[in-house]
Amino acid sequence: MQHEHAYDHAAIESRWQARWADADVYRMPDNATDPAYVLSMFPYPSGDLHMGHVRNYTITDAYARYQRMCGEQVLHPMGWDSFGLPAENAAIERETHPREWTLDCIDTMRDQMQRMGFGIDWEREITTCEPEYYRWNQWLFKRFHEAGLAERKGGEVNWCRSCETVLADEQVEGEAGETPEESHGDGGAAGVCWRCGTPVETRTLDQWFLRITEYADELLDAIDDLEGWPENVKGMQRNWIGRQKGATVEFDTAYGPVEVFTTRLDTLYGATFFALAPNHGVTREIVADDPDLAAAVDDLDSAADGEGKRGVFTGEHAINPATGEKIPIYVAEFVLADVGTGALMGVPGHDERDHEFAVEHDIEIRQVVAPAEAVAGDGADANGDETGGVEGDGEADDTGGADGGRVDVREAAYTADGVLVNSGEYDGLSSAAARDRLVENLDSAAHEVQYRLRDWLISRQRYWGTPIPVVHCPDCGPVLVPDEELPVELPEFVPTPTGNPLEEVESFVHTECPDCGAPAHRETDTMDTFVDSSWYFLRFVSPHSEDAPFDTERATDWLPVDRYVGGVEHAVMHLLYARFFMRVLDDLGLLGVEEPFERLTNHGMVLLDDAKMSKSKGNVVSPEEILEQYGADTARLFMMGVAGPETEFNWTERGVRSSHAFLERLLETARGSASEATEARGTDEASEESTTGETNGTGEVGERPIDEYVARETDAAVAAATADYEAFRFDDALREARSLVSLLGRYRDRGPTDHDVFERGLRTAIELLAPVVPHVAEECWDVLGGDGLVAAADWPTPTGDAAYEAERRLVENTREDVRHILDVAGIDDPETIEVVVAPDWKHRALELASEGDGDAVGAVMADPELRERGEAAAEFAKSLDASYLSGEHLSPDREFEALSRAAWLVREEFDTDVRVERAADADEELAGRARPDRPAIEIYEA
């Protein structure tokens, strides 16, 4: 059941959206100097905004608005990551063109964003599927190519036998139970074709790659300096790059030397078998004239994971380069072609996986490394050679099967470093030293660094992407299209039952070689869409530039993006590719910045009933509905108030309603204040009634403690909320703003208010709320007769330099103490509550003690005046512990003022008389009980 809206959000929102547009508030001039660059990851235009988008953009919008109010020039742009497979699918399904479908979706989503009130500079909108944008993908591709960073080479890709086409990884559907998560890059996925269900094979085809591996070290090492990035993202990137330092070494075989990579060269003497990947070159040679063996190898499943260590003995042997021993060569399932060299030395004594294989195939297990303490215990010559060496060598610890310094490698592999045994001349060396020594001594051995990161395969055999600007000439080979001929535009879309539609467009394919003019055919592959998103944040700097992808000078000034907000799912791909692009562009002299994103925030998910919202599960709350029912501000306020940006939270109807109710109240309060101001002007009738009990203060409206209290709280709220906005703690900032509104409500309800105090409070609250609920804030601002737009107003600054925190704490603690006393003492009907601030000398003593070096009593008693206090001073000094000393303290005057201002709260709560006094004006005994931060309290019963 819906109750009627006390405010017409639809009218208010569209009114202010129009006003913002008219006033061009979000326009970012090109001549700005180092503006605040606040960015949300741009969306794929799927057709509808979902809650995740709304949360994402609300976060950046609120921060951008806050920054703008702080006087910053703010770049908060939006664009569309609009190439990609779904559009192609949708076009086929709906018998339309991917471009039309995409542009329709963009229109819908732009409209939704505008209705959400996101303050975006639409003049800078970019759409990656437009030639104006993707021509620069092509241009950049050429620059990469010139720098030797784009190359064509054989790559493993997914191939569907039935469709006779290459499939992008996304076009490979996972088998039972597996989610077809995105995994770009190399092929090898085990799955089925998305169109026909045929199991996907792997083929090696010539494809275009960007050589990101050239930047592996740089990208990895620079992660340490990304201080504004979350640890998990940094960890994922490190992991993904996967640098591993070790060594290569060759084993001789009847088919020539075969290289292996190992991180544990020190275990070389323990190598008792040799293993090849099923599709290793040497495997093919061995198998070539042995059909039985070939069949056995064929039977191995290279995609098998986990259980069992299947393998086939080839009958061949390899020569251990260190010992000259002959060891059996196996073809093993667990050896992967694309890891290391596709071949490995098996050391069952010191590698768990090898151990398992050896046990299954009855291979000798030999110990060649012992825990350091075991060797020392034997009195063996441990040699003490700790020259250190290769990165990543760990201290010998007792992991991996060591037990009391003794290990039995027949039981389990001992995988830790230690001291060499059974290793001839290397016995007694530490693992690390042995690794270095072996590399020195063996001709075929060399230090080697390996990466998990592979070059980035950007070729995609589909229509809806950036055409790779290459022409294949029978004579000249692949030739790049000259810059003047860019962009290579996509031809009309012709749906084809299978394969890449581009191949079917003769007018596109048939062309001339730019070099020799001979008939040639155009490359029909398009680029991975991650190319588009690897530099889009640069395009926003000069979105209409026609002679460069972006203005170098301006980009160098504006970048990096100050705050980048998006989902964790882009932790590796997008964010790594973008970092790669930036570094290349920097090296090419097109940019003077190396890292794209200064501070990165991964927003949490929006849940419904503890589950991720998803269309397939049907548990989706559509922004469209919320927009209609409650309005944009309600949705924004709820999302921002319920949790910090990184925390996931549950969408609840209740929460939404309470946010909506708050906005209604706020609006009523503003309207009430405005009408009161007009009516009651001059009507200063004394309603002294409610002020008669005031002990401190004159009772004149505007000069009463309560007026001062409200004024002070207004400043305190500003101070706190500002710190919260700075720290991206929007939930806390909103709490401050909301509690200020609530205080103002009480202030108004309890009697005559000072109009200036009240209105300043209200205006301030509106300003604090404006970044999150911009429409209602504008409406209130307008009602109150504010100057211009709040969106363009100055962020409030607290007047004075008050210790707001300390004051609030003092007041709160004192109030709690009063309640506590009343409760514990069982006083039901207090008549007077007397609050006495500690005497000056105690404050002075505290000050001296905190300045002194530990000896509080000494420091205090050294002061002649305090010494005169005798016993009392000594006692007090003794009671000062370190935590008390380290705290922030108010002066006696400040304490007195803060408590006086807040006295009305106590008075109201307990319906009693309250007296706040200075020590000098109070009973001596009572004053004696007071300490700084802790006034004495005496309660008199009726």
Add this chain to the structure above:
RNA sequence: GAGGGAGUAGCCAAGCGGCCAACGGCGCGGGUCUUAAGAACCCGUCCCGUAGGGGUUCCGGGGUUCGAAUCCCCGCUCCCUCACCA
């Protein structure tokens, strides 16, 4: 298995060396307002206590420190990423 993160009162969730018995929200209890309900607002919500006190807490166990939810070590549990990675 490797790397990252986390375990805080009924629940969610801050805090990350002293101001912490520990913010805030939900739930629950009391109160104000109201014809009533709801909303809103105020108070309470580990135990004991007739004056602001005391006791026992922040996964478990050790340690560092005058002082630890906060730092270090060990263990347990959970989440995420990568993974038969040589």
